[in-house]
Amino acid sequence: MKKIVLFDIDYTLFDTDLFKDSQLKTYKLYNEVEDVLKDLSQVAEIGIFSQGEDVFQKEKLKQTLIDSHFGEENVHIFALKDYNIGSVIEKYKDRSVFFVDDKLEVLKLAKDLNGDVFTIWIKRGPFAANQENITGFEPDAIIGNLSEVTPIINS
Numbered sequence: 001m002k003k004i005v006l007f008d009i010d011y012t013l014f015d016t017d018l019f020k021d022s023q024l025k026t027y028k029l030y031n032e033v034e035d036v037l038k039d040l041s042q043v044a045e046i047g048i049f050s051q052g053e054d055v056f057q058k059e060k061l062k063q064t065l066i067d068s069h070f071g072e073e074n075v076h077i078f079a080l081k082d083y084n085i086g087s088v089i090e091k092y093k094d095r096s097v098f099f100v101d102d103k104l105e106v107l108k109l110a111k112d113l114n115g116d117v118f119t120i121w122i123k124r125g126p127f128a129a130n131q132e133n134i135t136g137f138e139p140d141a142i143i144g145n146l147s148e149v150t151p152i153i154n155s
């Protein structure tokens with residue numbers, strides 16, 4: 001089965017703390033992101049599943065020069081993720097779907113909707129620090145750095 005890896009933006013690919021501290025002026029990815037996206041695109045399709053304002057979020061991809069990695073058809077940005085996870089999973093029903101997110105609640109919702117999706121929790125940023133005991137949910141993998149995604153997708 002073909003694979004699709006859907007990344008969240010804030011606190012997953014994008015250093016949102018730095019962005020906020022700089023009054024929304026400094027656009028920076030976490031250090032490993034470019035290499036990971038390059039490696040992953042050899043073995044899987046990659047996409048975005050992000051919450052926020054469409055133009056605002058896409059600007060983060062553009063300013064950090066990673067927008068070209070993602071086909072327009074695989075970029076999913078919603079005001080609220082919760083109500084749209086189902087439609088995204090449905091779109092990729094013929095693939096193995098991997099979600100990478102710092103918000104455990106999003107991963108839980110995805111898993112509840114479809115037990116076949118693979119959930120990867122990137123444990124960084126303010127949400128990750130406070131979520132462990134909130135949801136009582138065990139993601140399929142917990143990682144501290146996105147370089148750990150590639151071996152998971154390959155296995």
Ligand SMILES: [Mg+2]
Pocket residue numbers: 008009010011012101102103
């Ligand atoms: Mg996030």
